[in-house]
Amino acid sequence: MFYSVLTLFVLSFIGFYLGKRKSIKLSQNIKLASLPSYYGYLAMLYILIPTLIAWFVLLVGENFVLEKYLFLILKEFLISMSGSEVQLFFIKIKNLSEGASFGNESDIELLGAQKIIQFKNLFLLLTYLVIFLVTAIALYLVNKKISPTFKSQRHVEKIVNLFIQLCSYVAILITVGIFLSLVFETINFFGYVNPLDFLFGINWNPNKAFVIDSSDVIDKDILKDAFGIIPLMTGTLLVVFLAMLVSIPLGLMSAIYLAEYAPKRIRDISKPVIEILAGIPTVVYGFFAALVVAPKIADLGEYIGLDVSSESALAAGLTMGVMIIPFVSSLSDDVIRAVPQSLRDGSYALGATKSETIIKVILPSALPGIIGSFLLAISRAIGETMIVVMAASLQANLTINPLEPTTTITTQIVTALTGDTEFDNPKTLVAFALGLTLFFATLLLNYFALRTVKKYREQYD
Amino acid sequence: MVNAINTKNLNVYYRDQQAIHNISLDFLKNKVTALIGPSGCGKSTFLRCLNRMNDVIDICRVEGNISLNGIDIYSKEIEVEYLREKIGMIFQKPNPFPKSIYDNVAYGPRIHGFTDKKEEMDLIVETSLKKAGLFEEVKDRLEDMGTSLSGGQQQRLCIARAIAIKPEVILMDEPCSALDPIATSIIEELITDLKKSYTIIIVTHSMQQAARVSDKTAFFHLGNLIEEGDTSKIFTKPDHQKTNDYITGRFG
Ligand SMILES: Nc1ncnc2c1ncn2[C@@H]1O[C@H](COP(=O)(O)OP(=O)(O)O)[C@@H](O)[C@H]1O
Ligand SMILES: [Mg+2]
Numbered sequence: 176m177f178y179s180v181l182t183l184f185v186l187s188f189i190g191f192y193l194g195k196r197k198s199i200k201l202s203q204n205i206k207l208a209s210l211p212s213y214y215g216y217l218a219m220l221y222i223l224i225p226t227l228i229a230w231f232v233l234l235v236g237e238n239f240v241l242e243k244y245l246f247l248i249l250k251e252f253l254i255s256m257s258g259s260e261v262q263l264f265f266i267k268i269k270n271l272s273e274g275a276s277f278g279n280e281s282d283i284e285l286l287g288a289q290k291i292i293q294f295k296n297l298f299l300l301l302t303y304l305v306i307f308l309v310t311a312i313a314l315y316l317v318n319k320k321i322s323p324t325f326k327s328q329r330h331v332e333k334i335v336n337l338f339i340q341l342c343s344y345v346a347i348l349i350t351v352g353i354f355l356s357l358v359f360e361t362i363n364f365f366g367y368v369n370p371l372d373f374l375f376g377i378n379w380n381p382n383k384a385f386v387i388d389s390s391d392v393i394d395k396d397i398l399k400d401a402f403g404i405i406p407l408m409t410g411t412l413l414v415v416f417l418a419m420l421v422s423i424p425l426g427l428m429s430a431i432y433l434a435e436y437a438p439k440r441i442r443d444i445s446k447p448v449i450e451i452l453a454g455i456p457t458v459v460y461g462f463f464a465a466l467v468v469a470p471k472i473a474d475l476g477e478y479i480g481l482d483v484s485s486e487s488a489l490a491a492g493l494t495m496g497v498m499i500i501p502f503v504s505s506l507s508d509d510v511i512r513a514v515p516q517s518l519r520d521g522s523y524a525l526g527a528t529k530s531e532t533i534i535k536v537i538l539p540s541a542l543p544g545i546i547g548s549f550l551l552a553i554s555r556a557i558g559e560t561m562i563v564v565m566a567a568s569l570q571a572n573l574t575i576n577p578l579e580p581t582t583t584i585t586t587q588i589v590t591a592l593t594g595d596t597e598f599d600n601p602k603t604l605v606a607f608a609l610g611l612t613l614f615f616a617t618l619l620l621n622y623f624a625l626r627t628v629k630k631y632r633e634q635y636d
Numbered sequence: 637m638v639n640a641i642n643t644k645n646l647n648v649y650y651r652d653q654q655a656i657h658n659i660s661l662d663f664l665k666n667k668v669t670a671l672i673g674p675s676g677c678g679k680s681t682f683l684r685c686l687n688r689m690n691d692v693i694d695i696c697r698v699e700g701n702i703s704l705n706g707i708d709i710y711s712k713e714i715e716v717e718y719l720r721e722k723i724g725m726i727f728q729k730p731n732p733f734p735k736s737i738y739d740n741v742a743y744g745p746r747i748h749g750f751t752d753k754k755e756e757m758d759l760i761v762e763t764s765l766k767k768a769g770l771f772e773e774v775k776d777r778l779e780d781m782g783t784s785l786s787g788g789q790q791q792r793l794c795i796a797r798a799i800a801i802k803p804e805v806i807l808m809d810e811p812c813s814a815l816d817p818i819a820t821s822i823i824e825e826l827i828t829d830l831k832k833s834y835t836i837i838i839v840t841h842s843m844q845q846a847a848r849v850s851d852k853t854a855f856f857h858l859g860n861l862i863e864e865g866d867t868s869k870i871f872t873k874p875d876h877q878k879t880n881d882y883i884t885g886r887f888g
Contacts, residue, residue, distance in 0.1 A: 517727060518731055518734075520689065520692070521794070524687060524727075525797065525798070525801060526720035526721040526744065526748060527743075527747050
């Protein structure tokens with residue numbers, strides 16, 4: 176495997192060398208249409224691309240062909256087995272072929288392992304054969320094409336261009352794929368639960384769905400008020416609201432300080448330091464919230480005579496607020512600094528003080544950008560999972576009291592997908608519906624955030 | 637003849653680099669004084685000293701004596717905000733705030749607490765816009781953004797904004813350099829109009845403009861004041877060869 180890749184690259188370099196040599200030889204008599212090295216690159220690409228594709232196809236196909244082959248030669252033995260037994264058998268002999276032996280293998284298993292080894296060797300040979308064959312064809316083609324008038328540079332550019340395009344499509348395709356799988360599973364889920372019950376239901380109790388497992392009959396009436404997303408929405412909004420209560424004032428004030436008052440030296444140090452807050456792994460915030468913040472809040476509540484749950488929304492919200500301070504401060508700092516000096520000068524020249532200038536000219540001018548930074552921070556907060564998983568509870572309370580336990584959409588997605596639930600159960604499928612809801616919410620927020628920021632940029636460019 | 641502003645032995649440095657060399661120059665009340673000279677000779681720097689706008693630039697250091705109506709502008713008696721209330725400034729590039737036309741003009745009066753009655757503020761805005769010759773063009777859309785006006789209108793809005801706080805002196809730093817010829821001639825007429833009530837100091841790179849609008853002219857070169865005097869004299873028989881070279885377009 177490693178050697179086959181190595182061979183491939185060595186061959187492509189040889190191709191490069193041959194192509195270049197031939198064109199140099201040609202160019203002794205006439206001037207070529209492109210630089211000699213481009214003929215080399217072309218030969219290289221002609222070899223590399225088809226062989227890589229062939230190699231990749233072989234690699235992917237190997238397992239498939241192997242299993243077909245094993246079925247063929249071990250037919251009499253496998254015919255009596257059930258599907259999962261066959262899978263188990265294959266795994267065992269594959270491990271065996273790689274040397275993982277327990278000494279208690281049956282003859283048929285040893286035979287199977289032996290066949291696998293034989294097959295793999297054959298397959299490797301085939302791989303080399305294909306690589307060399309493709310190389311030979313490619314070299315032949317390039318050799319035929321190389322002539323003084325052949326514009327190899329343009330061909331190389333075209334291939335590179337194509338390759339780059341492909342790379343960008345991969346990212347897009349993956350996004351679309353994720354989105355589609357979300358949509359399909361959500362549609363599946365809506366086969367069990369009415370979308371209206373999902374979107375407007377006020378009871379969240381997915382454990383009711385377990386009833387299905389025992390009877391195998393789906394009682395839609397029971398599911399009717401098991402998957403209401405409203406309590407999760409309010410929980411999410413509550414936590415996000417608390418987080419913004421922390422991050423907006425702190426973030427905005429520090430942005431104003433950094434942009435307008437801080438000497439350059441302090442700014443250069445503090446800005447990256449604040450940004451580190453966003454770089455701390457969220458799981459660290461999570462246990463910080465659960466082990467430090469939540470108990471402290473509970474203690475404090477007890478002290479002043481309030482009944483505070485140890486898994487309050489407050490603890491999760493406050494901690495999350497600290498985490499997203501840099502989202503607000505960093506972007507706000509940028510937009511505040513982007514307000515043109517001429518506006519500040521205009522205000523100072525009218526006898527305004529620094530704080531008057533900041534409040535009456537700079538902040539209003541930067542407002543769209545600042546709001547954009549808030550929206551980005553909110554969308555980050557909505558999607559935040561780890562902190563709430565660790566610090567908020569699993570209890571879906573329809574409440575706006577920050578001292579009570581609440582749960583959020585992300586927490587429930589995690590709960591739905593952990594543990595051993597089957598994928599034909601609404602309790603599991605609901606994760607996709609929740610995910611899709613979240614996806615749309617953050618998409619919308621991001622859209623408006625970026626639009627306001629952009630509008631702001633246009634104002635001064 | 638009364639002086640509105642006196643400067644004496646003025647030296648200005650950006651870090652170690654000296655931009656103004658020992659300049660002493662006085663400005664007559666209710667006259668227009670033009671500062672001319674090749675670019676980089678320190679005209680803007682000099683102008684910004686007069687309302688202490690150089691305070692905003694950390695690396696800038698000003699030495700020497702500047703007084704407004706005989707009072708040192710760096711003395712404790714004068715707050716920098718009060719000084720800038722008395723000495724308004726118009727910049728090279730129109731810089732209206734991204735607020736309504738009304739709010740742009742009302743900005744200064746509000747900051748300095750001129751009035752909190754709506755009718756009085758309306759009146760201040762109206763008279764300021766009228767003095768700046770902009771009222772007729774914008775009277776029906778005072779709530780529109782100041783930034784939505786044309787360049788020439790924006791510059792007149794800035795003038796209205798400056799005179800709304802009733803300054804004694806108006807500093808103008810190449811106020812027409814971003815404007816087309818028609819807008820320029822409107823502003824020039826306005827300047828001639830305004831000098832009845834204000835002392836005006838205008839930096840310009842246009843010889844014709846200096847000749848048209850100013851009573852006095854000062855010629856700067858490499859941070860030095862080469863020559864000053866009546867505009868008619870500077871432009872007809874200057875004392876210095878350099879001045880002559882500059883106004884005849886031999887350099888600059
Ligand atoms: N903010 C500044 N920082 C450093 N040097 C400056 C600054 N402003 C102006 N200067 C320098 O001071 C000199 C005078 O500039 P300026 O007053 O803008 O000239 P003018 O307005 O006559 O074109 C120039 O050499 C310029 O490079
Ligand atoms: Mg200048």
